[in-house]
Amino acid sequence: xxxxxxxxxxxxxxxxxxPRHLWRGDGLAQHDPPGIATGFAALDAVLxxxxxxxxxxxxxxxxxxxxxxxxxxxxxxxxxxxxxAGHSLFWISSPQLSRLPVLPHxxxxxxxxxxxARMVVVRPVSEAEALWACEQILRTINAGAVVAWFERAxxxxxxxxxLAGEGRSMFTAVFRPFACASQxxxxxLRIGLKPHAQGLWLDVVKRRGPPLSQPLLIELPSLQRAHxxxxxxxxxxxVEPADFAEPTDSAKSMPPRSPPTNGLEGITEGAAxxx
Amino acid sequence: VLQATDAAQAQGVRAGQTLSxxxxxxxxxxxxxxxxxxxQAALEGAAHWAGRFSPQLVLLQASVKPAALLMEIxxxxxxxxxxxALCARMTQGLADTGxxxxxxxxxxxxxxxxxxxxxxxxxxxxxxDMANFKARFVRLPVQLLDAASGxxxxxxxxxxxxxxxxxxxxxxxxxxxxxxxxxxxxxxxLGAAPDPRRPWVWPETFASSMELPYAVSAEEHLREACSRLxxxxxxxxxxRRAGVRHLQIIFRQERKQVAALDLRxxxxxxxxxxxxxxxxxxxxxxxxSAPVTHMSVAATQLDYPPEAPFDLLAxxxxxSVKQGGSLAQLxxxxxxxxxxxxxxxxxxxxxxxxxxxxxxPAFALAEANLRAPGLASTMQKAQSAQTxxxxxxxxxxxxxxNEPKPLTEISAKPQFEGPLKLLSGPERIESGWWDTAxxxxxxxxxxxxxxxxxxxxxxxxxxxxxxxxxLHGLFA
Numbered sequence: 001x002x003x004x005x006x007x008x009x010x011x012x013x014x015x016x017x018x019p020r021h022l023w024r025g026d027g028l029a030q031h032d033p034p035g036i037a038t039g040f041a042a043l044d045a046v047l048x049x050x051x052x053x054x055x056x057x058x059x060x061x062x063x064x065x066x067x068x069x070x071x072x073x074x075x076x077x078x079x080x081x082x083x084x085a086g087h088s089l090f091w092i093s094s095p096q097l098s099r100l101p102v103l104p105h106x107x108x109x110x111x112x113x114x115x116x117a118r119m120v121v122v123r124p125v126s127e128a129e130a131l132w133a134c135e136q137i138l139r140t141i142n143a144g145a146v147v148a149w150f151e152r153a154x155x156x157x158x159x160x161x162x163l164a165g166e167g168r169s170m171f172t173a174v175f176r177p178f179a180c181a182s183q184x185x186x187x188x189l190r191i192g193l194k195p196h197a198q199g200l201w202l203d204v205v206k207r208r209g210p211p212l213s214q215p216l217l218i219e220l221p222s223l224q225r226a227h228x229x230x231x232x233x234x235x236x237x238x239v240e241p242a243d244f245a246e247p248t249d250s251a252k253s254m255p256p257r258s259p260p261t262n263g264l265e266g267i268t269e270g271a272a273x274x275x
Numbered sequence: 276v277l278q279a280t281d282a283a284q285a286q287g288v289r290a291g292q293t294l295s296x297x298x299x300x301x302x303x304x305x306x307x308x309x310x311x312x313x314x315q316a317a318l319e320g321a322a323h324w325a326g327r328f329s330p331q332l333v334l335l336q337a338s339v340k341p342a343a344l345l346m347e348i349x350x351x352x353x354x355x356x357x358x359x360a361l362c363a364r365m366t367q368g369l370a371d372t373g374x375x376x377x378x379x380x381x382x383x384x385x386x387x388x389x390x391x392x393x394x395x396x397x398x399x400x401x402x403x404d405m406a407n408f409k410a411r412f413v414r415l416p417v418q419l420l421d422a423a424s425g426x427x428x429x430x431x432x433x434x435x436x437x438x439x440x441x442x443x444x445x446x447x448x449x450x451x452x453x454x455x456x457x458x459x460x461x462x463x464x465l466g467a468a469p470d471p472r473r474p475w476v477w478p479e480t481f482a483s484s485m486e487l488p489y490a491v492s493a494e495e496h497l498r499e500a501c502s503r504l505x506x507x508x509x510x511x512x513x514x515r516r517a518g519v520r521h522l523q524i525i526f527r528q529e530r531k532q533v534a535a536l537d538l539r540x541x542x543x544x545x546x547x548x549x550x551x552x553x554x555x556x557x558x559x560x561x562x563x564s565a566p567v568t569h570m571s572v573a574a575t576q577l578d579y580p581p582e583a584p585f586d587l588l589a590x591x592x593x594x595s596v597k598q599g600g601s602l603a604q605l606x607x608x609x610x611x612x613x614x615x616x617x618x619x620x621x622x623x624x625x626x627x628x629x630x631x632x633x634x635x636p637a638f639a640l641a642e643a644n645l646r647a648p649g650l651a652s653t654m655q656k657a658q659s660a661q662t663x664x665x666x667x668x669x670x671x672x673x674x675x676x677n678e679p680k681p682l683t684e685i686s687a688k689p690q691f692e693g694p695l696k697l698l699s700g701p702e703r704i705e706s707g708w709w710d711t712a713x714x715x716x717x718x719x720x721x722x723x724x725x726x727x728x729x730x731x732x733x734x735x736x737x738x739x740x741x742x743x744x745x746l747h748g749l750f751a
Contacts, residue, residue: 072751107629107633122609122613
């Protein structure tokens with residue numbers, strides 16, 4: 001009896017002692033502390049720890065020379081929750097963030113539920129300065145959120161940032177161009193973002209778990225519907241119709257806004273788009 | 276001659292000699308005239324520095340004997356972890372100030388002064404209680420007494436070498452022979468007579484300067500010199516229980532000003548280490564160009580923040596948890612390196628024109644103007660709550676272009692990296708005639724649009740002459 005029981009007990013000990021520190025390649029890693037909920041159930045389900053990794057980098061890749069696909073609207077629910085918990089939000093808006101000179105727009109931030117009093121916008125003049133500022137923030141602040149845009153950061157830079165934030169619970173999102181997705185990176189979570197009419201395609205490049213075979217569609221709150229409901233609340237439609245070339249036609253040519261049924265059409269259409 | 280270096284003493288130069296006698300002994304003697312003002316400044320600098328240990332100080336200016344600083348440390352012992360720890364910190368700190376010093380500890384101020392001047396080993400100069408002190412007092416040479424300066428030779432001829440010899444004599448006879456001051460000084464040292472002293476009055480503002488031994492311009496040398504002044508400032512501030520909000524550092528080359536730095540702080544600061552970090556970032560951003568021989572630090576705006584409660588468990592050794600720093604200190608550091616304008620906060624303005632709805636004032640200046648404790652002051656909370664109610668209901672883009680970008684039109688369709696497709700709209704935003712900067716106001720129809728790359732854009736059609744389409748925001 002004893003000789004048969006001994007090996008079994010050691011195995012069960014090994015698994016019971018450190019379920020959090022032991023990651024088996026076929027399952028999702030457990031995070032300690034648990035992840036920061038993203039606000040999107042479908043995304044939480046595929047992320048280790050059921051959320052963004054705290055105290056580690058999350059790399060987000062955006063298509064080249066394209067902005068405004070909803071990349072920030074993916075993050076605002078998380079930020080709003082962190083700010084409501086009393087933490088600060090840092091935006092490190094690098095000069096090469098966009099090809100257009102842009103500024104954060106306060107009414108939109110308020111609409112997204114962000115607390116402006118807890119926001120700090122850092123505007124460095126060079127990417128080196130942006131990296132320095134990001135590292136200082138990660139070294140000093142224990143919890144909250146940072147978002148930064150880097151174009152030329154090397155894996156060594158990212159490793160510095162990763163180490164600076166280790167042991168804390170900051171949610172650190174780093175936007176980089178799509179070409180960087182093939183580089184090595186110390187970030188435990190790397191996601192490619194692609195546009196979709198209803199939201200975003202998320203292509204999880206790397207996670208602590210088995211690779212995802214299919215991109216994931218995350219539905220963002222529809223801007224058109226918000227716009228329409230806002231208009232219906234207004235007293236009267238006193239605006240004259242825009243005499244822009246066949247607006248009705250263009251509205252018809254929009255993709256049918258049927259509620260996505262998680263059906264195959266949506267995925268195949270999007271997948272075709274991605275390739 | 277007041278003092279002589281070791282090399283000069285080897286040639287026979289002694290304190291108390293006349294200058295001509297000393298020069299006769301040593302032809303290549305270099306002499307420096309005594310500068311009472313600078314001596315006083317150095318003593319006050321040391322007093323500032325010592326303020327961290329105790330705010331009760333007495334300054335004794337140098338006469339024939341070196342200058343001295345008397346401190347009441349009885350109430351500070353627990354805070355600094357006992358007498359030995361306190362003495363160790365003082366010795367270390369005094370070495371860093373660049374002054375030569377000796378420490379004496381005794382139950383009475385006069386006793387401490389005698390011990391500090393005593394020719395004993397350093398550990399023998401520390402007498403924590405009266406019994407200990409008496410044992411050392413009897414072995415002190417009689418010349419140490421101030422009252423004995425006029426009659427050293429008489430005392431020597433009487434065979435009086437140490438205090439024990441004097442104590443053995445009858446007091447009445449001693450008083451008749453040498454006056455009451457000698458007996459009185461010994462009584463004060465032994466605690467048998469009252470010893471009132473005039474405590475030093477801390478000045479209202481801090482100003483300290485120093486002269487560098489040679490002209491430097493390298494960042495690390497300047498920082499090293501400045502950190503001495505910051506250490507003085509830290510002592511001064513902790514004695515006053517104050518923090519500094521605005522610090523001015525001036526670098527001079529002889530009389531010419533080379534550079535002046537203003538350090539503004541969001542939260543009143545006291546720690547020299549933090550000020551040193553800020554200075555480092557400032558010097559990295561704007562190095563001092565010319566060699567510097569003098570520097571001065573002035574703190575004019577003092578603030579008296581409520582004292583943080585002293586953490587009972589915070590000073591345990593081996594605490595490995597990563598300590599989070601303060602947000603204000605972080606922002607000060609970022610502003611020091613990148614400039615005040617680079618760190619901003621976002622404020623919403625109740626205004627319907629998109630370009631007027633956001634203000635991004637520099638964080639440090641906004642905070643200094645508000646003068647509110649903490650970062651999220653009640654005033655701003657109220658304001659942000661109000662703007663949340665006033666926020667427009669129609670969706671607004673997270674990024675707004677600094678300037679609306681005119682879009683080209685191809686066959687009456689606006690183009691931005693391909694033809695635009697309108698998703699929803701229009702939303703009319705009009706007027707602003709009351710604003711003098713934009714004398715005529717705006718008249719626009721806003722649409723949410725998308726382009727072939729599937730970017731979601733905020734575009735508008737200008738309703739005034741000459742019309743046309745513009746890109747104004749990005750729904751990122």
